Amino acid sequence: MVYLPLANIWHHKLRSLLCALGVGISICMLVALTGLARGSLFENADRWESVGADLIVFPRGWADKIANRGVGLSEKYAKLLREKHGDLVERAAGVFCWPMKVAGQDHVVAGVAPEQWDMISGGKAIKEGRLFDPENRFAKWLDDRLLSPATDDRAVEITEADLRDPEHDGLELVIDTRLAAAAGLGVGDTLHAANHDWTIVGLAPTGVMTRIFMPLRTAQFLFGDGDVTKCTMILVKLRDGVDAGPAARTLRDALKLDVIPPKAYRVTLQEHFSIMLNYVDMVNIIALIIAFLFVMNTLYTMVLERKREIAILRSCGASGWFILRQVLGESMILAAAGVVIGVAMSFGASALIGRLKPLLTPELSFHWMLIAAGAAVLGAILSALYPAWRATRINMAEVLVYE
Amino acid sequence: MNTILQATDIHKSFGRGEARNHVLRGLNLQVRRGEFLAVMGPSGCGKSTLLHILGLMDQPDRGEVMLDGETFSRAAARPQRLRFLREKIGFVFQRFNLIGVLSGRDNVRMSLHVRGRRDDEHVEALLDQMGVSAVAHRKPGELSIGEQQRIAVARALAHRPGIVLADEPTGNLDTDNGLALLDLLRRINRRDAQTIVMITHSAEASDRADRVLRMRDGIIKAE
Numbered sequence: 001m002v003y004l005p006l007a008n009i010w011h012h013k014l015r016s017l018l019c020a021l022g023v024g025i026s027i028c029m030l031v032a033l034t035g036l037a038r039g040s041l042f043e044n045a046d047r048w049e050s051v052g053a054d055l056i057v058f059p060r061g062w063a064d065k066i067a068n069r070g071v072g073l074s075e076k077y078a079k080l081l082r083e084k085h086g087d088l089v090e091r092a093a094g095v096f097c098w099p100m101k102v103a104g105q106d107h108v109v110a111g112v113a114p115e116q117w118d119m120i121s122g123g124k125a126i127k128e129g130r131l132f133d134p135e136n137r138f139a140k141w142l143d144d145r146l147l148s149p150a151t152d153d154r155a156v157e158i159t160e161a162d163l164r165d166p167e168h169d170g171l172e173l174v175i176d177t178r179l180a181a182a183a184g185l186g187v188g189d190t191l192h193a194a195n196h197d198w199t200i201v202g203l204a205p206t207g208v209m210t211r212i213f214m215p216l217r218t219a220q221f222l223f224g225d226g227d228v229t230k231c232t233m234i235l236v237k238l239r240d241g242v243d244a245g246p247a248a249r250t251l252r253d254a255l256k257l258d259v260i261p262p263k264a265y266r267v268t269l270q271e272h273f274s275i276m277l278n279y280v281d282m283v284n285i286i287a288l289i290i291a292f293l294f295v296m297n298t299l300y301t302m303v304l305e306r307k308r309e310i311a312i313l314r315s316c317g318a319s320g321w322f323i324l325r326q327v328l329g330e331s332m333i334l335a336a337a338g339v340v341i342g343v344a345m346s347f348g349a350s351a352l353i354g355r356l357k358p359l360l361t362p363e364l365s366f367h368w369m370l371i372a373a374g375a376a377v378l379g380a381i382l383s384a385l386y387p388a389w390r391a392t393r394i395n396m397a398e399v400l401v402y403e
Numbered sequence: 404m405n406t407i408l409q410a411t412d413i414h415k416s417f418g419r420g421e422a423r424n425h426v427l428r429g430l431n432l433q434v435r436r437g438e439f440l441a442v443m444g445p446s447g448c449g450k451s452t453l454l455h456i457l458g459l460m461d462q463p464d465r466g467e468v469m470l471d472g473e474t475f476s477r478a479a480a481r482p483q484r485l486r487f488l489r490e491k492i493g494f495v496f497q498r499f500n501l502i503g504v505l506s507g508r509d510n511v512r513m514s515l516h517v518r519g520r521r522d523d524e525h526v527e528a529l530l531d532q533m534g535v536s537a538v539a540h541r542k543p544g545e546l547s548i549g550e551q552q553r554i555a556v557a558r559a560l561a562h563r564p565g566i567v568l569a570d571e572p573t574g575n576l577d578t579d580n581g582l583a584l585l586d587l588l589r590r591i592n593r594r595d596a597q598t599i600v601m602i603t604h605s606a607e608a609s610d611r612a613d614r615v616l617r618m619r620d621g622i623i624k625a626e
Contacts, residue, residue: 011504317489
């Protein structure tokens with residue numbers, strides 16, 4: 001079969017390639033940017049959802065914030081939850097969150113009690129090394145210094161050397177394997193952050209709640225103004241068979257605190273970053289429009305250049321629909337090639353981002369690829385219509401004889 | 404012999420106001436089925452304009468064309484004209500007008516494709532008949548001008564039209580190629596009773612025709 005659009009594309013190889021490339025770059029922007037924005041955002045949400053807790057308790061008004069950190073509520077609530085609401089609550093553990101800059105990027109550090117690790121990590125074991133302060137020696141040492149009745153109303157001096165004392169080393173960290181790879185850190189390495197030298201004692205698998213963990217007491221002492229009784233949030237594991245929704249309402253009413261399931265964090269993230277996501281979408285739409293103006297310009301030039309060819313077809317009796325199909329066919333082939341190039345480029349861009357910024361998570365989604373393909377097809381149709389219409393208006397006698 | 408084509412009181416002008424050029428001035432013409440008709444005349448006398456109107460590529464300002472029993476006036480609908488272009492008319496142009504991105508063979512096949520048909524055997528037979536089957540895989544730019552015009556004739560004949568309209572088909576050819584093409588057209592006319600209307604300047608061309616019409620000032624002056 002003679003397929004004129006294909007013959008034309010093949011004949012004008014460089015122009016066709018540039019045109020498909022123009023569409024491809026827009027497709028790549030659409031797929032890679034949305035993948036990057038949503039991937040990085042939802043990777044964070046995925047990690048929070050991996051926690052083996054059913055509910056998170058925040059101070060009132062904190063639940064709809066995305067960067068909760070520092071002193072928020074008394075750790076005594078954990079005890080209260082276990083004791084007063086034992087019919088609902090199986091476990092409750094305070095977590096102290098604080099930001100820490102590692103490998104050029106801010107991360108949330110979670111201060112957790114080592115005995116709560118299995119709940120915090122959702123049952124994931126340490127991959128390499130060990131958990132920090134496994135016997136809770138630092139917590140006991142610090143509690144003796146700060147919380148025993150004998151120390152009431154007396155100033156207690158704790159030096160860096162005390163914190164690093166091998167008998168109860170509080171400056172130990174567990175980081176996840178992704179951060180370890182990105183920062184080039186391993187078990188036994190020392191990391192200087194937040195004005196302290198930390199020893200990496202273990203690597204947690206990627207996908208746990210945060211990328212950096214430290215002993216709860218260390219976080220409370222260093223970042224909670226010395227108040228080791230406060231935490232940022234409390235993670236709650238409900239008893240088997242207890243429905244999280246009604247339990248959250250019961251606990252919310254009883255404690256007068258915000259109680260949310262970890263999944264709500266994803267919604268909060270989405271709401272907070274909706275402007276950014278809208279911005280990304282707008283950039284993508286503009287990129288697509290520019291790409292299709294480019295295609296339209298190319299097709300229009302093509303129609304002008306091929307007036308003779310179109311007039312020849314007309315002199316053979318080609319209908320307007322036949323001409324339109326030729327122009328549309330060429331546009332669709334260029335768009336399809338653009339989609340293939342764009343998707344391939346987005347995989348390349350994703351790999352490049354992963355190499356240059358290993359902590360970003362570009363998540364290429366088939367859903368967005370379909371949207372990009374749909375946009376390309378729609379754009380190809382729209383951008384071909386005017387040139388095609390112009391093509392059907394050609395005066396064949398004028399073109400074939402006089403031009 | 405019955406009439407396949409008849410033009411009655413054809414008027415056509417170009418331009419506006421003082422620049423208006425009245426090219427055809429009430430021209431009348433009749434072509435019999437199976438006839439090889441040559442139309443001659445000086446440059447600018449309206450020969451090509453007449454051919455475009457006869458071939459439904461252009462519309463007269465006034466008058467009508469009757470083609471194979473159907474009448475076309477200025478008011479004729481475009482789909483009706485296109486249908487006749489598809490089914491009844493084959494064009495041979497002075498400048499060949501082949502599609503540059505297609506091979507010679509595909510140019511002929513495209514002519515059928517536009518008409519919703521496919522007949523590769525017939526296309527090969529035509530190319531063979533025109534003596535260009537060995538070079539038909541080449542694109543027009545790689546063919547000699549004689550070969551290009553033969554491909555153009557094959558294209559005009561591919562859909563077995565009722566009438567072939569040739570606009571100075573030898574105008575761009577050298578003498579040998581021109582004479583060979585005229586002989587070819589004559590052979591097709593004789594063998595298949597193919598009606599041919601040819602616009603020409605050339606006396607050799609008119610010698611091959613059954614009848615010669617001479618045009619001057621937008622009308623037929625002599626037969």
